[in-house]
Amino acid sequence: MTKLTLSNIVNLGGNPVSAQQVINANNQRTVLAMENTLSRNGDKPNHMESDFDLNHYDLLNAARIFADAIFIDGVEISSAAQWNVGSGAPSLSVGKVNDFYLDSNNGDIYGPKTKVWGSPVANIGIIGPVGPEGPAGQSYQPSAVGPTADRPLYNKEKKGFSFFDTTLSQIFFKLSDNDSDWSAGVSLVAGPQGPVGPIGPEGPEGPIGPVNPNSALLQDPSDLKSLAVNGTLSSGGLTGLRTASQELLDDYAKRPSLNTQAAVDLATLMIVPPYEGSTNYIAPNVPFLSYGGSTFRCLPVDLRTVLHNTPIGVPLFKPVVTNGFGHLVWEYTGTEPAYVSLQGSLGFLTRTSGNSPNAYNRHTLRLRSWDHPSFEDGQNNGTRNLSVDIGSLVPPRKFSNYLEFQDRCVPITQALLDNAATWPNLFTTSVNGFFNPGDSTELLRTSDDIGPIDSSVRTTAWMDLATYKPDERAYLFNISGTSTRARVQVKREDGSIYTYDNFSEDNSARKIFRVPTDARFVRIYYSGRGDTAGSESFRPLGIDTSASADPLKGYWTPTTFNVGRDVVFYPGAKYALDIFTTAFSGGSGREWGFRCQGGSLSFNFDAGLLRKTLSTRFF
Amino acid sequence: MAIVTVDVVCPVHPNYPMPSLAYTSTDYNFHIRQFSSDTISATGIVYYFPGSGAVAHPLTTNPFIIDLTDRGYIVVSFGRFGMEGASSSPYKTSYGNVNDPHFTAHWIKSGWDVASALAFLAGGGSLPFVLLGSSQGASSILAHLAGYCGTDAPAATTYANFRGALSCAPTVGGLGGYQWNDLPRNINSMCNMVYLNNAKTLIAGGGLDDYAPPDYVRRTQQVIPDGKDTYELTPGPTFPHSFVGTTLGAPIVGRWVSQLMNNTTITLADGTTPAIIGGVVP
Numbered sequence: 001m002t003k004l005t006l007s008n009i010v011n012l013g014g015n016p017v018s019a020q021q022v023i024n025a026n027n028q029r030t031v032l033a034m035e036n037t038l039s040r041n042g043d044k045p046n047h048m049e050s051d052f053d054l055n056h057y058d059l060l061n062a063a064r065i066f067a068d069a070i071f072i073d074g075v076e077i078s079s080a081a082q083w084n085v086g087s088g089a090p091s092l093s094v095g096k097v098n099d100f101y102l103d104s105n106n107g108d109i110y111g112p113k114t115k116v117w118g119s120p121v122a123n124i125g126i127i128g129p130v131g132p133e134g135p136a137g138q139s140y141q142p143s144a145v146g147p148t149a150d151r152p153l154y155n156k157e158k159k160g161f162s163f164f165d166t167t168l169s170q171i172f173f174k175l176s177d178n179d180s181d182w183s184a185g186v187s188l189v190a191g192p193q194g195p196v197g198p199i200g201p202e203g204p205e206g207p208i209g210p211v212n213p214n215s216a217l218l219q220d221p222s223d224l225k226s227l228a229v230n231g232t233l234s235s236g237g238l239t240g241l242r243t244a245s246q247e248l249l250d251d252y253a254k255r256p257s258l259n260t261q262a263a264v265d266l267a268t269l270m271i272v273p274p275y276e277g278s279t280n281y282i283a284p285n286v287p288f289l290s291y292g293g294s295t296f297r298c299l300p301v302d303l304r305t306v307l308h309n310t311p312i313g314v315p316l317f318k319p320v321v322t323n324g325f326g327h328l329v330w331e332y333t334g335t336e337p338a339y340v341s342l343q344g345s346l347g348f349l350t351r352t353s354g355n356s357p358n359a360y361n362r363h364t365l366r367l368r369s370w371d372h373p374s375f376e377d378g379q380n381n382g383t384r385n386l387s388v389d390i391g392s393l394v395p396p397r398k399f400s401n402y403l404e405f406q407d408r409c410v411p412i413t414q415a416l417l418d419n420a421a422t423w424p425n426l427f428t429t430s431v432n433g434f435f436n437p438g439d440s441t442e443l444l445r446t447s448d449d450i451g452p453i454d455s456s457v458r459t460t461a462w463m464d465l466a467t468y469k470p471d472e473r474a475y476l477f478n479i480s481g482t483s484t485r486a487r488v489q490v491k492r493e494d495g496s497i498y499t500y501d502n503f504s505e506d507n508s509a510r511k512i513f514r515v516p517t518d519a520r521f522v523r524i525y526y527s528g529r530g531d532t533a534g535s536e537s538f539r540p541l542g543i544d545t546s547a548s549a550d551p552l553k554g555y556w557t558p559t560t561f562n563v564g565r566d567v568v569f570y571p572g573a574k575y576a577l578d579i580f581t582t583a584f585s586g587g588s589g590r591e592w593g594f595r596c597q598g599g600s601l602s603f604n605f606d607a608g609l610l611r612k613t614l615s616t617r618f619f
Numbered sequence: 620m621a622i623v624t625v626d627v628v629c630p631v632h633p634n635y636p637m638p639s640l641a642y643t644s645t646d647y648n649f650h651i652r653q654f655s656s657d658t659i660s661a662t663g664i665v666y667y668f669p670g671s672g673a674v675a676h677p678l679t680t681n682p683f684i685i686d687l688t689d690r691g692y693i694v695v696s697f698g699r700f701g702m703e704g705a706s707s708s709p710y711k712t713s714y715g716n717v718n719d720p721h722f723t724a725h726w727i728k729s730g731w732d733v734a735s736a737l738a739f740l741a742g743g744g745s746l747p748f749v750l751l752g753s754s755q756g757a758s759s760i761l762a763h764l765a766g767y768c769g770t771d772a773p774a775a776t777t778y779a780n781f782r783g784a785l786s787c788a789p790t791v792g793g794l795g796g797y798q799w800n801d802l803p804r805n806i807n808s809m810c811n812m813v814y815l816n817n818a819k820t821l822i823a824g825g826g827l828d829d830y831a832p833p834d835y836v837r838r839t840q841q842v843i844p845d846g847k848d849t850y851e852l853t854p855g856p857t858f859p860h861s862f863v864g865t866t867l868g869a870p871i872v873g874r875w876v877s878q879l880m881n882n883t884t885i886t887l888a889d890g891t892t893p894a895i896i897g898g899v900v901p
Contacts, residue, residue, distance in 0.1 A: 278721040282639050302723040304807060313807030314814050314842050322727045322769030324636025408641030507707065551640075592640065 004033035081112060090117045142171055155180040267607035268306040269316050271577070273299055273346060273596040274325045281406045283551050283592035284325040286579065291321060291329055292370040297589065299365075299577040300326030307607055316605075320574050329370075329576045332569040342367075342386065342567045344601035348559040351593030352396040354547025355472070356586035357555055360391040364580040365561040372573040383578070386601075387561035392584070396555035398471060401517050406502055407551045407592070409474055409512035416512065416549060420476040420539040423468070427477075427538040430458040434525045435489055437504060440497045448529075456531050460538065462491060462521040468540035470515035470522075474550040475540050477524060481532035483508040490519040509533070512541070514550050551592040559594075563601055622679040622688050625653040626704060629697075632735040634768075636728055642709045649735060650704030652676040654684050654694040662691040663782070663880045664748040666736060668756030669696070670861065671791065675703040682869035690873055692880070693746070697736050697756070722808035725791070727769070729755065730762035734774045742778035749879045750775060750784040751872070753863045754830065757789035757822075758809065765815035776818055783819035783879035787863050787872065789839075790831040806835055810842040819848040821875055821885060825858025825868075843897035850896060854888045 006026040012019040081098035090101040100111035108120035142164035161174040170185030274284040289298035317330035353359035369382040433444025486509035488500040509526035527533040547553040629649040701708035752760040824836035840851040862868035885894040
């Protein structure tokens with residue numbers, strides 16, 4: 001539309017009045033038109049009273065645009081773009097143009113929105129759980145530490161320098177590079193206790209607790225009526241009897257009460273040889289036993305019946321022959337044959353010989369029996385091979401030292417005295433003094449709890465073992481008179497001294513001595529207060545004799561018996577474990593030459609065997 | 620009346636299983652002290668085997684010594700290795716201490732203590748005798764009667780004048796020290812000996828016993844087979860482990876010893892109610 005229409009002057013000379021009127025009218029129209037035209041330098045904002053149409057031309061160099069509404073391509077932009085968050089893909093109604101959307105389910109980002117959301121344009125992932133707490137940082141280290149008097153030494157240090165005053169237990173910081181510009185001291189003592197924090201959120205529900213044993217009877221308590229009481233104990237039943245010390249209470253409480261135990265028919269018989277731990281580190285006696293017309297190497301064992309779910313044990317075997325380490329021959333007490341699977345493993349150290357480094361042995365573990373049914377005789381009188389250990393592949397070796405064992409050597413015999421007499425006497429003289437267990441100094445003690453010692457308290461001078469080495473020799477200390485001390489001290493090649501406590505005793509020193517293999521010298525405190533020991537001689541024994549007199553001498557090798565064998569035990573029959581040894585290249589065995597390190601043989605059996613033959617009331 | 624004592628050195632039985640070949644039984648001795656009244660003629664002998672904690676024989680003022688001697692019995696107190704007058708223990712650094720896990724071997728040697736005393740004293744001659752033990756000594760009696768000495772029959776049963784045994788709180792010290800020893804194994808081991816014993820035996824436990832608590836006693840009671848002449852008794856709910864030598868316990872012990880010695884009815888601690896054999900309801 002034309003914004004200004006002016007009239008032409010047709011006859012300026014002929015009709016000046018009319019021309020003037022036309023000019024004035026044009027001027028008025030111009031003024032009015034200018035009023036309706038955008039001003040480029042107006043002193044007030046142009047005021048529009050109708051639309052402003054740029055006719056598809058750009059609006060350039062606008063500083064800011066203020067509008068009630070802005071439409072782009074026909075769609076209103078009523079405010080700034082916004083983030084919308086929701087679960088799952090956004091619906092069309094969510095958000096406006098140019099908005100963005102975060103799908104909190106998977107981290108997908110949509111936008112900017114046009115008329116529709118379209119596909120996700122990015123993914124930021126889901127915020128993971130809080131990571132583990134990091135390692136503790138290093139503790140604060142002051143730049144310098146010292147007493148109060150030292151702080152001026154650091155007056156010229158740079159800003160940030162710290163000094164820990166050990167006198168005041170305070171830290172001071174340099175506040176600037178200026179001389180002596182220190183902060184006030186900061187104490188390292190704990191501050192006052194803070195206010196009580198808010199009550200925390202309620203914790204998660206705990207796991208389901210144990211069932212009250214008294215409400216979980218697996219065995220009819222009325223079965224126990226058959227037990228006579230014969231008086232009143234501290235409690236009338238088999239439960240709740242708790243009169244022991246707290247330690248005992250704790251141990252006792254670990255096991256269920258009897259009347260909550262299921263009656264099971266499963267039982268286990270364990271056959272356990274004495275092992276290193278149970279013998280306090282001395283070798284058990286595994287003797288040659290003559291029994292039932294045979295002589296054999298017999299392994300002593302503990303026989304223990306385990307009735308599952310109860311500590312009660314009832315013997316399936318009873319002792320027939322025993323020694324100080326267990327049952328040697330044992331008799332089956334059942335009234336019916338027990339067909340069982342004997343399984344297990346026994347680990348031994350076995351001595352191959354006294355002084356033959358190339359000797360080796362083959363050991364066979366056998367189950368001997370007597371008084372079994374005749375059809376069990378077979379060709380070996382019923383003896384069953386249980387396991388074999390092949391010895392030729394593992395070279396035997398000596399114990400590197402003896403410090404882990406407690407074994408004593410054999411008693412002095414005339415034969416040992418005769419043997420020792422053929423070797424030189426290493427004893428030179430005695431010294432007035434003594435040492436205590438654990439002593440490690442050259443100087444002997446000369447005073448005890450009573451006071452200064454007298455001349456009866458004597459220790460041998462150091463005796464040189466360089467020629468007769470302790471790894472192959474035992475030594476016979478022969479004395480007359482009385483002796484109440486037998487303490488051994490060793491000096492190594494480097495001069496260090498220690499007491500061989502494992503072989504030190506406060507009884508007579510007249511005996512066979514073992515000395516640790518790292519000993520270059522040895523001395524023995526042999527005469528205590530009031531003793532009359534004299535005529536001392538300390539002589540090595542021959543190498544072969546030493547190997548017979550000292551249970552730790554000789555060559556040893558690991559031996560393992562792995563057993564898996566079906567066996568029948570017959571009522572009234574006797575049984576024993578026999579170690580049958582075949583020796584090669586000078587091998588030999590001794591009764592102490594079988595040191596069990598652990599293991600057992602066992603078999604499960606039907607506890608009904610016991611029910612049928614014993615009481616019906618103890619299950 | 621006064622109580623007189625006689626001390627005797629008792630040799631170790633020649634078959635005694637020493638802890639290793641380094642020890643010979645001929646080098647060791649037990650010690651026996653005999654207690655008797657100076658006015659009453661002896662009618663029986665009580666062989667007393669103390670617990671592992673005993674380091675000396677009981678005193679003449681001990682209530683059970685007084686009670687038994689008053690009843691006309693000679694009390695022969697046995698002192699094992701390490702006790703007053705006996706040899707030092709060869710087990711100090713070797714096999715066989717009370718915390719030993721290998722109970723069977725422990726009881727074998729303990730059973731030989733009883734055999735040694737009976738063999739040395741030849742069962743006391745013609746006088747009837749009863750074996751009395753407390754704690755480990757009570758267990759020694761059971762081990763002996765269970766045949767743990769092996770080839771030899773239980774020495775006690777070979778004597779016609781044997782009247783029975785009173786085993787008071789049989790157990791062994793160190794209960795609960797699981798490194799070596801634990802209560803279930805102790806019960807298990809004791810059950811074996813209770814079961815194998817065929818002699819007339821009274822087993823007694825106090826209600827406040829820390830070492831053989833009532834539950835322990837009742838479990839061993841469960842394994843007494845039908846037909847065995849074994850009684851489970853209690854002096855009462857308030858008696859401790861070592862009740863034999865207490866003022867209240869001594870007369871009960873003395874009465875039970877007397878009932879064994881005279882083969883009369885075994886009663887409860889009240890002295891009147893007949894006791895029930897083993898675990899069998901009559």
